[in-house]
Amino acid sequence: MRMSKKMKKVAAIILTLAMMFGVFGISGMEVTVKASDNPVKMYYCDHVLSYHGSATITVYVQVDSRNAANRQVYIHHSGFGSGDWEDVEATYVTKLDGNTEIWKATIIGFETSLKYAIKYIGDGKVYWDNNNGNDYTYNNVLGIANVKAGRLYKVYSSKVMMFATVKNLAYNKNVKVRYTTDNWATYKDESLDYLSNTTDTNDELWSVELDLDGGKTDGFHFCISYEVNGQTYWDNNFGANYDLSYNCNR
Numbered sequence: 001m002r003m004s005k006k007m008k009k010v011a012a013i014i015l016t017l018a019m020m021f022g023v024f025g026i027s028g029m030e031v032t033v034k035a036s037d038n039p040v041k042m043y044y045c046d047h048v049l050s051y052h053g054s055a056t057i058t059v060y061v062q063v064d065s066r067n068a069a070n071r072q073v074y075i076h077h078s079g080f081g082s083g084d085w086e087d088v089e090a091t092y093v094t095k096l097d098g099n100t101e102i103w104k105a106t107i108i109g110f111e112t113s114l115k116y117a118i119k120y121i122g123d124g125k126v127y128w129d130n131n132n133g134n135d136y137t138y139n140n141v142l143g144i145a146n147v148k149a150g151r152l153y154k155v156y157s158s159k160v161m162m163f164a165t166v167k168n169l170a171y172n173k174n175v176k177v178r179y180t181t182d183n184w185a186t187y188k189d190e191s192l193d194y195l196s197n198t199t200d201t202n203d204e205l206w207s208v209e210l211d212l213d214g215g216k217t218d219g220f221h222f223c224i225s226y227e228v229n230g231q232t233y234w235d236n237n238f239g240a241n242y243d244l245s246y247n248c249n250r
Helices: 005-026
Strands: 040-049 054-064 071-078 086-089 091-095 100-110 115-122 125-129 147-149 159-166 173-180 188-191 193-197 204-211 221-228 231-235
Touching (some): 040 147, 054 071, 147 221, 147 231, 159 173, 159 221, 173 204
Antiparallel strands (some): 040 054, 071 086, 071 115, 091 100, 115 125
16 A cells, blocks of 8 residues: 555654653663663762761762763752752762772761662763662772772871771681881781671771871871772772871861
8 A cells, every 4th residue: 555645754753752852861861770880889978977977978989981982970969858859969089990980079967867868860871879779878988899998087196096897708808908108118918806886887997006106197197908809999099098187186
């Protein structure tokens, strides 16, 4: 059966409209993927608790840079338990090995009520990491990272307490701090000791007290290593290491 010119014209219009709506339907479309395939994942968090019960959290996010040319990352959070959620836009930090990038954003809220999820928009498609539907809280320090250096606590003029959070990947493990007091002309490795399990997670908190050579702190820098199952993982602040400014005094 042959189509008349009028029918062909109508069919062409319908096809054009379908294509237009198809394009619009893709824009801003939320995509559901398996957790293992998700191009956005919480990497780790940096926590600072104030004297007034509020917490400042810097969320570090890992994204797959192959997923999209145009990338935006947001922390979607309810900071003060009001029920109102808002987006805080993350900024690019660095590129990791392979095809992944690190982004970060800082949010503020009450320690007991703060909740958040991560939203990643790549070429108009929206992906989420919401901790498998549970959202993240103040107690979530590690995402896909296996180790995170904690903030320093100054004990005396020359002594500091140092902390690290690690994933409990095996019973036998070694957690160490590598530090220098002369800007890496020399360095020392010191073992941390198990302190406790973290709240609501299977992660572990480790600690050690360091004597900084009689108060020589101008050239002090450090990073954390975690040896487990024949592998060594590092938190060296993405190559920048940490110094005395990374402390609990806020």
